[in-house]
Amino acid sequence: MGSPERDLKRLVVPDLGRLFETGDPWEPYWVLGRDGGRIEPVTAYFKDLQAAGSPATTLRSYGMDLLRWWRFLWAIEIEWDRAVREDARDFALWMQLADKPKRVHWRHRGKDPSQIQSPTTKLRIPSPGAPNPVTGKPTIGTKYAARTRAHCETVVRGFYDFHLERNTGSLLVNPFPLARRRGTYRPNAHHNPEHDHRRERTGRYRPKIPEGAPRRIPDEKYTEIFAGLRSDRDRALLAFWVASGARAEELLSSRQDDASVGQQVIGVIRKGTRAHQQLPASPDAFVWLRLYQEEAWRKGVPRGRNQPLWWTLRRPWRPLNYHAARAMFGRANELLGANWTLHDLRHTASFRMANDPEMSLLYVKEILGHRQLSTTQRYLLPALDEVIAAGLAHLARRRQLQENPPPAPSPPAYNPGALDILFGGPLT
Missing domain, CATH: 1.10.443.10 (Intergrase catalytic core)
Known part of the structure; x- marks a missing residue:
């Protein structure tokens, strides 16, 4: 029996609990509940991740996703091991449509976001989600980004898989199911050995992430x-x-x-x-x-x-x-x-090395620390500013041809030599 239909429009998710950095290398992070105590199922999951070699930064990232899921469970008043697929469906829908919690910087408290200006350049900050006029990158929007929702779905699904293997509590099924497939077949049944394995099964509520070339900072x-x-x-x-x-x-x-x-x-x-x-x-x-x-x-x-x-x-x-x-x-x-990030500096270096004709892409892969060569090959794609520049140049050439059309070709004429051979000598 599934959960009753709930009104997600009026659902208020409390900003309770927090991710606590302990400073202890044995337990770098705790997820604290609304009573201030540790959430023990998350602590056990973190210990397993750490034993598998995950760094503290991974635990921090996973902790933020699990804390978001726990806050949703507190809002709908369901224990974590009693959640069903309808609850996971509502959570995915809530993350897609609900606004993110607003955390205003202390310098900007009490001000209208549209009136906030940079103290150095006095430039108005673009509206949330709008592209930056300098970089073309979208600014931080009011909704959860697709990558954030995809990462959260993967983390929570993996968390439940871990506790299903341990047979923890009254947990019987993973509330975050895999995507539906027509028929039954073995995954990668028709795999070509020359190609990498594809992910043929993914989360049902995992959003599609748009693919594109990474952003780089132009030299100027x-x-x-x-x-x-x-x-x-x-x-x-x-x-x-x-x-x-x-x-x-x-x-x-x-x-x-x-x-x-x-x-x-x-x-x-x-x-x-x-x-x-x-x-x-x-x-x-x-x-x-x-x-x-x-x-x-x-x-x-x-x-x-x-x-x-x-x-x-x-x-x-x-x-x-x-x-x-x-x-x-x-x-x-x-x-x-601008709104470039520190990771865009890495993208800039990657573009410079990958587009150097004297440098092998295998060397670039080793310098960047990529596991797959296909990850490094993304930097062979043209950057967005290069695509726009090429498109503008094409339009400029089209306009120039319209303003100054080339002269019409002269009509074809007979070859005099061919006529001499045909008629046995020059015509008189």
Whole structure:
């Protein structure tokens, strides 16, 4: 017997519970319930993920999705192990149509979002979901993005699969089913060994994610952002991100001994495998790094081979984390009114390497740390700004042809030599 039909339009999902960072490497994150205690089924799931090699960043991402699901369960007053498919259906529908909870920055509290201006450029912020006039990327909308909904569905479905295997509580079925298929057949029954395996079964309530080329920062815009940075540390960070193609959090994991000027490489901890890997970097990046280090050491920043490479600019000295680096790049974006992200710097480096005719795509794959070559091949696709430029150039050529049409071709004439042969000599 399914759950009764509920009015999702009037459903109020409480902003209760939270994701708590413990600082303990054995249990990096807890999901706390509305009473302040740990949600033990999530804790057990996190322990299994951590044993399988998932980093703390994965636990944080999964925790946000599970907390969202728990808040929905609190709103409909159902225990987690009593949820059925109708509840999962309503959750997917709620995420698709409901507005995200509004978390206004403390500087903008009490202000109309349409009147908020950048303190540097005095540019109006585009309306939610509208494309940015500089980058063309859509701004953060009021609804949950398709990627967020897809990730949440996958996480919660995997959470229930884990507890079904353990036979936890009164759980009998996964409320998040797989997609319907006509007939019964073995998955990948007609698989071609020369091709990769396809995902033939996916979640029923998982939305379709649009595919497209990753976003990159054009060279002239990158130069403007770089010129607006305030410190040598920030200039060194951007130079390394664009040169090495490392992820933002990977570069922030480097130690002072990882920067080898002689070999022109920098060591990072890879996100997925947690393995240490050296990446090539440009000489300019090491110049900015040396300028930053000389100034930082004079101010008293800890110095040592095993000390972090990147620190805050003010006392008390703390290793630079991802959130502080993102805020720094956000301030640089304000100079242009843009909304690029730190990950777009990795896309920029990937486009530059993949489109270098002298560099093999296999080398690019190893530098970027991709598992599949097909992931690296995305950077061979034309970027959006290149597509638009090519389309505008085509329209300009069409207009030029309409304004200045080419001269009409002259009518065909007989070849005199052919006539001489036909009639036995020149005509008189």
